[in-house]
Amino acid sequence: MSKRANWLLRFVVSVLAGALLITAAVVGAAPHAWRVLNAHDQVPVRLGALGGLTSRSLITDWKGAQIGVFEAESTKPIRLATLPSDVVGAFLAVEDSDFYGHEGVNLRSLVRAALANFQYTGDRQGASTITQQLVKIEFLGGLPRDGRYKILQARYATMLEKTSTKQDIVERYLNRVFLGNNAYGIQAAAEVYFGKSASTLTLEEAGLLAGLVRAPSSYDPIRNPLRARKRFGQVLERLVDTGLMTAERAAALGDPASPDYFRLPETKREAASSPTSRTYISEMVRDFLLNRSTILGDSYAERYNTLYRGGISVRTTIDKEAQAHAEEAAEKLPPNSAGIESALISLDTATGAIRALRGGSGFVPGRNEVNLALRRRQTGSSIKMFVLTAALEAGVQASDLIDGTLPCTMPNPEQPDEPFRISNGVSKPTTSLAEQTWLSINCAYARLAQIVGLHRVVNGIYRYAKSPWLTPETFRILPYASLSTGANELSPLDMASGAQTLANGGLHHEPWFVAEVRGASGALLYSQEVNGPAVTVTSRGLPLTKIVQPVLAKNVADQAVDILKQTLVRGTARRTPLADGRVAAGKTGTQDRNTNAWFVGFTPQLTTAVWVGDPKGYTPMTRRQVPEFRADLAAIGQNGVVGGLYPARIWKAYTDAAQVSMQDTYADSRPDWDAPPAAVRNPVRLYLPGLDCIAEVVSGRLPAKVTGTWTTVVPTVPPAPAVPAVVGTTIPPPSVPTTTLPGTATATTAPATIGPAAPTPTAPLGPVVRVVDPGTTIAPSVTDPTVPVVGVDPDRFLVYDCTRGVPPRIRTTP
Known part of the structure; x- marks a missing residue:
């Protein structure tokens, strides 16, 4: 036998042996396959209602405008009837052109795909029908891809075709198919890629989406444009072959290799009409619904599933236009190389509802997630508005006198061996509390805080600014001697919350931002x-x-507002009055070395806090550190950023715009606050027992103006009609031994003259005073905010520095 014959014989034997082996394998597997198939004969294969699909949850502003989305997967159901026939046809042409001719499994397509894949080494053809693909999505997720998987898929597909209509199947499929970039379903994909509804897609756009089904990542038009163009060319051929598109229309798109060929879409996920990116506001809503309430369920898992898959709607208190104004106003802070940023939060004065919140330059997951509107930083002098309010509660008046001479050394109750010394800022000898407030005088306010009682000021802050974020249990404010200069850290939300109490006549509403939650x-x-x-x-x-009960008497709130109005007229924010003469009040704040700058301002409608600083640390915002700020700093004669610069400018830009855009909302709101009640007594001289000593005038008259920390000056606020001379506790009779100091001046020698000798001149005698007990400071055990502080009639009492003694030329008597 020839070699050729032997080879042919061996070949035939091998083929027969292989055939026998395949037959045996099939026969052996057949019973198992039969059991697998028949095991599911009684399993119902039905589609749930379209409304039962996983659906994104929406966040809206208080008027219903969408501002955010929660989604585990980007999906938004849409009815088949709302889709153009060409859009549906494009998916059928590409994925299952015989959809209406088969009963779940297309054997001809299976054979055709097998032959094509055997002969061609490029992209492989799929054999699954749309029904099989839907079965895979709906029923077989998570099952191992073993030998029985395809059998189950085919079996389920045929069963599904018996229990559902073709329309139901294709509608469900178009709402569940994954199309890349976290888009599940044609509506989500239309928004992600084209920024539009699927009901308005063109045939070309639908074709591009249909081409993504086979390999969404590989054909991603955003990340893989070359592959996407090639795939789109294949899809066009298919559309032409099926008659859905004419050859002329396809040719009009140009050469697939050309850069001008059918412009590929860019992601539209940032589109204002359908935002899906995380924001500072959406993160606050998320935290509230998942961690701070049980609105969506008793367990965290239940709440999470409802929020991300339940299709709920969350209406916030945010005003979309006001939010846009907040972002625009932030541009008043020049771009800079030091990483200086701004934060803003704005509350509805009457209700405490958050209308705008800017937590920083932009929320970036994993990199920039800190909400600066909630982050605490040292407050600088902006805290003085609460020290002022606590003083007014204790009976102090705007016209009362207090010393603000610089430098000054204050007692330090927390560390008695380390007195608190202030050597920077503006010096202002004794004058009215109102003026010391407008000019933000540190020495005056450090003294005032201890006169009122540091612990009472702290208690007052908790009352004025109470919120879920600020309670004695959640955050501790310490009664530092440096409290009034901003030693404690508070957030823009804390500051706005406290200011809202003043602006709202003493009625405090805790900040809130979720107005309504509705189910699917x-x-x-x-x-x-x-x-x-x-x-x-x-x-x-x-x-x-x-x-809600007022936390502050209305007359006290009105007095505080009336004083703080002048900050924008003749005080530290005088360069930023609101447009059109709109009434406003506020307080600036600048921390040591210009590391934090604040402005907290309010109108009868909006209460807003603005912070400017470095989120990464306490970076001095000086000309040297931030060269981009030099021109603005030079223009106002400052070396570093102060509250009256960028924070006040941002506040003004935001408030001017927001008051106009929300004028319909506030059409019935009052244009100004009520005038404060008239003063009930004459101004008194406030003093700090232990630091300041007092002496009663026995005879003579105190000078109208003398140099020194004990100085008394003519009040800058006109006095009220005659009233009692002492506010607070009555000064007791003399109980401290007094020392008489020399009261006469040394005589001088006159030059010799002809004639009678002239009398020797003598200096006029000064007033005679009697040193009296100054009393004590308010004890920490005193919690009643209305317990009065000590003060004396400036015409009857001398206030002087205890360490320096009674000034020269003033005589003392027992």
């Missing part, structure tokens, strides 16, 4: 409404109304 069906899950002092919260169908 529209059922109300939660709501909050504020109407005057009434706060109504409805949760799980149960409404509860609480009447």
